Amino acid sequence: MDNKIRITILGLGHVGLPTALGFAQIGWEVIGTDNDLDKLDLISEGVVPFYEPGISEMLKKYLGQGNFKVEKNQSQAIKDAQCIFVCVGTPQNSDGSADLSQLETVAKTIAENISGYKLIVEKSTTPVTTAANLRLSIQRHIDTRIKKQGKTSDDFEFDVAVNPEFLKEGTAISDFMCPDRIVVGVDNEKSRQLLKAIYLPLFESEDVFEEKFMVTDVNTAEIIKHASNAFLATKISFINMLADLCEAADANVADVAKGIGMDKRIGPSFLNAGIGFGGYCLPKDIRAFSWIASQYGVDFSLLREVDKINLDRIHKFVDKVKKILWVLKGKNIAVWGLSFKPNTDDIRESPAIAVVNKLLKLESNLKVYDPSISDILEKGGLPTGLESIETYSTPISAATNADALVILTEWNEFKEIDLIELKENMAVPIIFDGRNIYESKEMREIGFEYYGIGLR
Ligand code: UDX
Numbered sequence: 233m234d235n236k237i238r239i240t241i242l243g244l245g246h247v248g249l250p251t252a253l254g255f256a257q258i259g260w261e262v263i264g265t266d267n268d269l270d271k272l273d274l275i276s277e278g279v280v281p282f283y284e285p286g287i288s289e290m291l292k293k294y295l296g297q298g299n300f301k302v303e304k305n306q307s308q309a310i311k312d313a314q315c316i317f318v319c320v321g322t323p324q325n326s327d328g329s330a331d332l333s334q335l336e337t338v339a340k341t342i343a344e345n346i347s348g349y350k351l352i353v354e355k356s357t358t359p360v361t362t363a364a365n366l367r368l369s370i371q372r373h374i375d376t377r378i379k380k381q382g383k384t385s386d387d388f389e390f391d392v393a394v395n396p397e398f399l400k401e402g403t404a405i406s407d408f409m410c411p412d413r414i415v416v417g418v419d420n421e422k423s424r425q426l427l428k429a430i431y432l433p434l435f436e437s438e439d440v441f442e443e444k445f446m447v448t449d450v451n452t453a454e455i456i457k458h459a460s461n462a463f464l465a466t467k468i469s470f471i472n473m474l475a476d477l478c479e480a481a482d483a484n485v486a487d488v489a490k491g492i493g494m495d496k497r498i499g500p501s502f503l504n505a506g507i508g509f510g511g512y513c514l515p516k517d518i519r520a521f522s523w524i525a526s527q528y529g530v531d532f533s534l535l536r537e538v539d540k541i542n543l544d545r546i547h548k549f550v551d552k553v554k555k556i557l558w559v560l561k562g563k564n565i566a567v568w569g570l571s572f573k574p575n576t577d578d579i580r581e582s583p584a585i586a587v588v589n590k591l592l593k594l595e596s597n598l599k600v601y602d603p604s605i606s607d608i609l610e611k612g613g614l615p616t617g618l619e620s621i622e623t624y625s626t627p628i629s630a631a632t633n634a635d636a637l638v639i640l641t642e643w644n645e646f647k648e649i650d651l652i653e654l655k656e657n658m659a660v661p662i663i664f665d666g667r668n669i670y671e672s673k674e675m676r677e678i679g680f681e682y683y684g685i686g687l688r
Contacts, residue, residue: 236261236299237430240313242306242338244275246404246512246578247355247397248319250287254408256294258433263301265309276302283577283607286405310345315426317353317395318366328519330359339366342390343373349389351426355397357457357517359524363417363450367392391423394450396457401511402575409434415446417453458524461517462535467502468509469541475505475686476548485686486668505685507640507666508545510572510581515539546583550590552683553664557636560594564659566634567591568627569641569667570602570614577604577611584640585615587666591638598622601630603643632657642667651678 237260241252244266252264266272274281278292294300303309310316320334335356342352352370354363374388394417399407411434416427424447435441448456471489478485485505493500509515518535525532554560572582579585584602591598601624602608614621624630627646631637631654639646647669655661655678662681663670675682 237426238312238314239263239430240265240303240309240316241319242266242309242316243319243321243334243356244271244302245319245321246282246284246401247399248317249275249280249291250284250399250404250408251317251319251355251397252300253287253290253294254405255430256297256300257290257409258430259299260430261299262294263303263309263312265303265306267306269304272302272304281611283575283604284404285402285575290405306341307345310342310350311347313350315351315353315430316342317355319355319397322356322358322520324516324519327523329523330357330362330516330520332358332362332365335362335366336369339369340373343370343377343388346370346374346388346390348387351391351393351423353393353395353427354454355395357396357461357513357520358394358454359458359520360451360454361524362454363392363394391419392450393418393423393427394453394457395427396453396460398457398460401578402573411444413444413446415448415453415456417448417450419450458517458521461514462521462538464502465509465514465518465542466534466538468504468514469538471503471505472508472545472685473541478686478688482688483686484688504642505668506545506642507549507583507587507685508542510583510586511578512580515542515581546586546590549587549664549666549685550594553591553636553638554594556662556664556681556683560591560596563596563635564633565591565596565598566631566637566658567598567600568602568630568637568639568646569643570600570608571604571641574603574641574643577607579608579615582641583666585618587638587640588618588621592618592621599624599630599632599634601625601627602641603645628653628657633659635660636662636664638664638666639669640666642669651675651680655679 239255239260240263241248242265244264252262256262271281278295280288280291318338320338322330322332325331396415414431418424432441474488475485489503492498493503518539522532522535567588570579570584572578598621600621605623627649661679665684668684668687672682672684672687
């Protein structure tokens with residue numbers, strides 16, 4: 233018997249699959265499973281169902297080496313594991329709360345298949361006290377099993393721990409391999425030791441590991457996760473309000489961000505003004521966080537304001553385009569960027585999609601390019617209502633003969649474009665830059681009419 237830790241990952245999405253492959257890279261025996269059997273078929277053939285740099289190569293490598301396996305039979309996947317990482321989705325309910333029904337299903341499946349000891353680790357982003365409820369639910373299902381099968385509680389031992397993920401889409405693998413911190417919420421030393429054994433090999437020494445390994449109780453770990461995303465979202469809405477002030481008062485928000493970010497207590501990141509934050513995490517997490525706070529009688533209206541400021545960015549941006557272009561009906565508008573941020577084909581809650589929707593309603597002719605457009609079209613297509621927009625395979629072809637260009641995602645490809653060629657190809661060289669990727673002065677010198685967000 234070798235001493236490789238056997239890990240099962242439940243849910244192979246944007247969090248589960250990079251986590252599974254990260255553990256495989258460390259050298260653990262990893263089994264991945266999911267309710268979506270078509271997705272499992274793809275993954276077992278070495279196909280990653282979403283875009284994430286570096287992950288395809290890892291998938292092929294570890295499937296080949298055999299330390300990552302896909303298992304359709306969830307019962308088997310649970311039986312085989314020492315440690316089960318729960319990475320299922322926690323989507324948003326209509327009242328802003330998190331829908332935890334997938335976790336309840338997981339609780340039942342685990343209880344029905346548990347034998348010996350298992351550590352169940354909640355990695356999905358969940359509101360505080362979810363782990364406690366997960367534990368109660370598993371125990372309730374186990375008690376039913378004990379009664380039915382005449383077993384004793386010693387046959388079914390388990391702990392529940394919390395280990396929030398801080399993986400960003402587009403850099404998930406490097407975030408996993410070189411984490412800023414590993415937070416674990418545990419109830420006892422046994423859980424702490426197993427999680428330590430799992431993560432220790434990521435670090436060059438035990439001292440470095442101890443600096444990055446933060447151990448707390450389960451409720452606190454859950455709050456750390458929600459609070460991290462809420463704070464990042466707050467930073468973005470804060471700089472976006474400053475952008476509005478700068479625009480009105482003839483100041484430069486990029487310099488304001490630099491000036492405040494040089495203070496170590498503030499830090500320079502997440503201070504890029506623009507059309508706001510999107511994606512599957514930040515918008516839903518701030519809503520779920522303020523919702524759970526309200527359940528405990530805490531009025532986190534600050535986060536509702538952060539959300540409101542963010543949603544308003546879209547209207548403000550389109551109003552600016554309208555004001556400057558006067559009539560939008562029938563005008564050719566080039567659009568660069570659809571994904572919610574660069575290096576992903578994810579368009580969930582993308583501010584770019586929201587802008588495109590509004591421009592379409594104003595009857596402009598959109599000519600759209602995104603570096604991940606072929607993946608977007610192949611993997612799920614454009615959202616309802618956008619199916620008929622014209623898409624292009626290069627940024628210049630989308631911009632050719634355009635009456636204006638709007639930039640909605642800060643892909644590097646756009647930063648490196650030949651600006652002279654761009655200007656020569658556009659019918660009218662007007663740019664509305666929703667991500668502030670260029671210098672206003674340079675753009676004006678080239679001959680563009682250039683409108684950033686809060687720039688001079
Ligand atoms: C986020 C968290 O960063 C990550 O730790 C967590 O695990 C999952 O949620 P992600 O959703 O991948 O990651 O996106 P992130 O990089 O945080 O960006 C979110 C949005 O904010 C994007 O739309 C991005 O364009 C926008 N953003 C980011 C800004 O508008 N300004 C900034 O300064 C930074």
